Amino acid sequence: MNIDLPTSLASRADSVEPPRIDPVAVVARGEQLVRRRRRFVVAGAALAVILTIGTTTLVLDRLADRDGPPPANPDRTSHGIVRPLTYGQGQVLHLGDREIDTGLDFLSLDVTDDGAALTTLDGGIWFTDGTEVDQVGATLGGRAVKDGVTWRVGRPRDWVVNDSSGSLLAWLEYPGGSAGGPELVVYDTARRVVAARQPLDPGSEARPVYEPVLAALAGRQVFVAGYSLPREQVAFLRYSLDSGNIQLVDTAAYNAAVRSVPRALVIGSTAHWGDVALHAEASPHLDRFDRLEVQDGRHDPLFDPHTGRRLDLRVPDAYAATPLWLGQWLDDDRFTMISGAAPRGDLLTCRISSARCEVTIQRSSWDDPPLLPGHGGVGAELALIQAAADSRD
């Protein structure tokens, strides 16, 4: 058979019908960028100095500790809590041995020490400890109208952040509607109460980031990422649940925080020179990978940031040449991975102590494509596309 590459690519490109992109909406968005750029000129000039200093410090810090010992972290503790293997199939949530018929077409999963949070297309955020399923919050959902222009507000799996241990969840609510500023909500799943509400004021001189998205929840700190002018660099707002303070911090502070949580792994050349993986669900705005490439049975360098020890995981032969997506932590020693190529969709459980991975569930066992913590599911994006199409009709 002889099929040339250009023909195949053109065939694929032609198989999708391009959306109608409204020029007026694009101009409106462009004008919004113009106004934003102007608004931040003064604040941005001051910020540039701060970021330059911060970046220099970051580089020096990284060079200094590239071969050095990992920093001590006296607060590191996970309390030894075991989280059940969690996944969704259709409307059914599997929480360890329990099967909960949620009655919801949920799009993403976030696990805490107390249960699982689910999101639905309308932006609903639900939580269950394995018994009842209660709505605990609402974010914007699939699309939002800002300045008269409709834009997406991220993917369902990015609507809520959690930590790899603990009881907290965080999300953004919009009490003034999509035209208003977001409010950061921190929810305690152990006490089933909202632990904090913090209005964000993107665009103010004190907090010069815009297009804020949730970045991570690390211990009792929540990081919100956004762009800062004049060079559209990623900057972070750090909210402390203990002090109630919110402040602009640099990437170094963010990296240090997400490396210091009790359960984390780093993909990189050293434990401190790489990207934090398998901490919590990541935001697409951030440099954080959750995929291990495996070739000839060897995988990308993987480190425990707390011990500095490199993990050379042994995976079954069938997975010796497949990318593996990091999934969820089960306890301080065990975490899951999902195979990304043939055999695709198998769930593996790996142990740090033995550096071994074993197959937990084979894809052939799934009744439907599973929805996994941190990975959403194939149905999530399809649902969004369908909803967008419905709204156009």
Added chain:
Amino acid sequence: MSAAPRRDTEEFCEFVSSRSAALFRLAYLLLGDYQLAQDLVQESLAKAYLAWPRLHQVANAEAYTRRIVTTTAISWRRRRGFHERPVDHLPEPAGADPMSELVVHDALWAHLLELPPRQRAAIVLRHYADLSEAQTAETMGCSIGTVKSSTSAGLRRLRERIGPDLDLLPSDDQVALP
């Protein structure tokens, strides 16, 4: 105050109407995700609007927007495999019998999605957008040498995964279209 005079805005709207479909198809091949591709094209066009007064010609605007689309797509994919996740079905062409043309196309697409972002971008720009190596380098914001190595590595990887029995891909020395 607007970023562009009224006549320029009208020209920009004509540019959006005439070229957004082509830009979307490119974005779709780079990202493999309909919704993300739509978002990327919208945002890239909005940024092109900012630069419109200095772009002067539609050809310049298209190249400029294509570059934003490409570099942003690479950046998104490098930051995280956020759109990459286990899917329900991956065609397995190797050993399949009988092997339909559709299955081969699907297999190629699935394996293309697995390539690292630069390799995939280089292949799409060279073999779909039909850009020269120099134009591809300009679009990706890298050197011609990087384009050559990325294209070669990507094709090699595709060949390995598609299997030796398929005469699917051109050899490296056939792909250059200066």
